[in-house]
Amino acid sequence: MAVSNVQPTGIERTFGEDEIIISKTDSTGKLTYANNIFLDLAQYDEDEVLGQQHNLVRHPDMPRAVFKLxxxxxQAGEEIFAYVINMSKVGDHYWVFAHVTPSFDANGNISGFHSNRRVPEPGPLAKVKDLYKSLLAEEKRHTSPKDGMEASHKMLIDILTENDVTYDEFIFSL
Structure with missing residues (x-):
């Protein structure tokens, strides 16, 4: 699939608190499964997403440093919880609270990844939005995307270190 030139519309899409977005990828991040809630929110047909990289729904307002983390x-075999802003096929956005876990084969090797996403709580989401604005501003201060991501990642790690928490502990403390 070609790189999308779609720009964010500023229109937010929502889903129900009783709904769960589910997707699975192989070990390289290519989608192998997406449930109907994923497809509806992302405004894609199944045949448009299967075999494509999961970053197909990446929103430009999502700090690259968070994706690095x-x-x-x-990839280290651990689970993570994260707030993520995604972008649909037409540029609309939707926020999720994601729980991402590795899947393992019979030999204990990572064979892919599984993600469940729920509606984020408004209070913590507001704090995350402020953090993400700061991380994005740091990323944009640098001419090199790699340097920007590394500086933003360092900023995030420094925040965690100052608070003596892991990323998951930080997220659940909001």
């Missing part, structure tokens, strides 16, 4: 964590 997420990928580093799950």
């Amino acid at each position: 997420l990928w580093d964590t799950i």
Whole structure:
């Protein structure tokens, strides 16, 4: 699938508190399963997403540093919880509270990843939005995307270190 030139519309899509977005990927992040709630929110047909990288729904307002932390964590065989803003096929956005876990084969090797996403709580989400604005501002201060992501990641790690918490502990303390 070609790189999308879709721009954010500013329109927020929502889903019910009783609904769970579910997706699965292989070990490289290519989608192998997406439930109907995922497809409806993302405004894609199943055949448009299966086999594509999960970052197909990445929103430009999502700090790359958070995705680095997420990928580093799950590739190390650990689970992670994170607030994520995604973008639909037409540029609408939706916020989720994600729980991402690695899947393992019979030999204990990571064979893919499984993600359940729920509606985020408004109070913690407001705090996350402020944090993400700061991380994005740091990323944009640098001409190199890699340097920006690394500086933003350091900023995030410094916040966690100052509070003597892991990322999950930080997220659940909000």
